[in-house]
Amino acid sequence: MIGAVGTLIILGLIFPFGGAKQPSFARGAWALVPMAIDALIVAGAYVLVRRWGLSTAWTDQHSLGLAGGALVGHTLCGVVIAHTAFDRYGLVVIAILTVALVYLLSRRITKRATTESVAVPVS
Secondary structure, three states: OHHHHHHHHHHHHHOOOOOOOOHHHOOHHHHHHHHHHHHHHHHHHHHHHHHHHHOOOOOHHHHHHHHHHHHHHHHHHHHHHOOOHHHHHHHHHHHHHHHHHHHHHHHHHHHHHHHHHHOOOOO
């Protein structure tokens, strides 16, 4: 979820929506403000994800959730900014497929993790 929301916020700030010519409807040098905010968000996210990743509680499920969320968030942003209905429907299909594939991979990771914890080493 964090990956999806973060991606939507970052792309929402830097992409010119609704006929705008610059990010976040800013004009002139003010267009640098949303980009600077994005840079701060990315730096903060890097610090957080790095800290979380070093934790012993961090698992492959967390990594998959973060990456899968970012993929879905990116695709949903595309749905909002697409210019044609064909593009929107295509991106919705891609988002649904992405969610389904992330779910299947999540099940496989869970199965692998439970199999590894049950396995008895042979000496």
